[in-house]
Amino acid sequence: NAGVTQTPKFQVLKTGQSMTLQCAQDMNHNSMYWYRQDPGMGLRLIYYSASEGTTDKGEVPNGYNVSRLNKREFSLRLESAAPSQTSVYFCASSERAPVNTEAFFGQGTRLTVV
């Protein structure tokens, strides 16, 4: 059982480049999330998708876009990377039954923007 799978694990970008972080879950969860984690700041919510077909902004959405491609997949796109986006990115999923259960996390993507 793979759980939540993120790709890539590591990435170095130059300022201004674009990239998409991929996330897929095999637990049939309705809700999916993208977080970034910076030293001393815990996990900050970028975007989330409460169910297939819906996406909403979190705490720090500027500079990012998301796509909920289907129930399994939720991608995060950086259109023009900036050094301030250097961070560790986590994708997570959870069920809504009728309230959200625990979130399961991917292994993270360590992104460096130079």
Added chain:
Amino acid sequence: QKEVEQNSGPLSVPEGAIASLNCTYSDRGSQSFFWYRQYSGKSPELIMSIYSNGDKEDGRFTAQLNKASQYVSLLIRDSQPSDSATYLCAVTRNNNDMRFGAGTRLTVKP
């Protein structure tokens, strides 16, 4: 004001002692409450979930929820060096987003 606030620590306790971690949240409509443990360089992993007022015990861990005070806590009894990690409080709000506190770094000294 952040949605979820935790004492940033660090918190240091001797082996065998009780570690007490605290968390407050601002959205009174919040519905689900979680404590995660995160080792350096790893993903968060669930320690406890709690959905209703009162205490919930699981082995050496006890979570406490007081919705009137908007307060969640985690007690770790008989702390072990392997409990040394960052503990993250998470809250799911009524719009289904999940917010985290900044985390409390716990060190258990042998």
